Amino acid sequence: MTRAGMTLKRATIRAVVVPLRRPIIAGIGRFDQWPLVLVDLEMNDGIVGSSYLAPYRAAALPAIVAGLRDLLSGLEGRQVAPGDEFETATHEINVSGLSGISLIAASGIDMALWDALAKDAGLPLARLLGGTVGPVRAYNSNGLWRHTASALPGEARALIEDGGFTAVKLRLGNEHLRDDLAAIDAVRQGVGFDIDLMVDFNQALGLGDAIRRCHQLDEQNLYWFEEPIAYTNVRGYAQLSRSVRTPLQAGENFYGPTDLLTIMDSVAYAMGDLMRIGGVTGWMRTAGLAAAAGVQFSNHLYPEFASHLLRVTPTAHWLEWVDWAVPILATPLEPAAGTISAPDVPGAGLEWDERAVAKYAVQV
CATH class of the missing domain: 3.30.390.10 (Enolase-like, N-terminal domain)
Structure with a gap:
């Protein structure tokens, strides 16, 4: 039937x-x-x-x-x-x-x-797509914005403790190098050197300044440099990737698989934003491109869907954990031991409060 x-x-x-x-x-x-x-x-x-x-x-x-x-x-x-x-x-x-x-x-x-x-x-979405429900390695992206350095140690400790995380993201791109260095040092004071520390510049730098700044930060044992320059400057990312040792991360602002493909040769890591990449359909198409290029693929925001999709992504990397939609969710995700697991229920698990x-x- x-x-x-x-x-x-x-x-x-x-x-x-x-x-x-x-x-x-x-x-x-x-x-x-x-x-x-x-x-x-x-x-x-x-x-x-x-x-x-x-x-x-x-x-x-x-x-x-x-x-x-x-x-x-x-x-x-x-x-x-x-x-x-x-x-x-x-x-x-x-x-x-x-x-x-x-x-x-x-x-x-x-x-x-x-x-x-x-x-x-x-079926849970992950199982419908051919995978299983289970833990996905995550970093806490719910803080460490461009505050004064004195506020960062305590906030970094809170982010680590809020779910047993072993990785957090810090935002850089201050006007002066000394302020970026002070922010990194403040986070290390708060949580030590055993955690993975990603940094995101939010496109704050021009290409020349990015080459200088990233060179100066290459000794800081940072996990990745995310969007140091305007996301549209694809040639600049290629030049920057040849100039620094710390891997580059980009992709969240690209629309659809074809756009994101343009950055694949210029970065070691890429991420997709579900509202720009084309939802689940666009993600699955882009994940195949990332796999073919050998680029490790992470999500940008939307952890409820990403916790399913990263379970079926060949080069799945990190889940970016944000709780920004939690105020209107009846059953929000709960981080545990530095991971996020999708609920083992039919669908993606979204339920409104x-x-x-x-x-x-x-x-x-």
């Missing part, structure tokens, strides 16, 4: 702005709150596929919501599948460009449809 496919009954799009436990302070700006777009796709049999998008700026919420509603228009009452809808969406948005708001919206729909498909199959959603809801 052939099982009928999923038929979309109703799509619900909501927006919230939630508080952050620690403000984001980096070269990209300061954020004290975190905007999220919640996507819920209800099928005729009652299954609801869910996802969220995090566009950084609350001012971007109306455009993302409009993009979602545009791509979802006409889908109600039709059979839907993530692969089919992703191909349709990318065909439709091709005329305006396969990047930006359009691809972000397509990614949110794709993630929600994969969540629904896994629930329809009665509806009281919290109502509390933080904003109109768009």
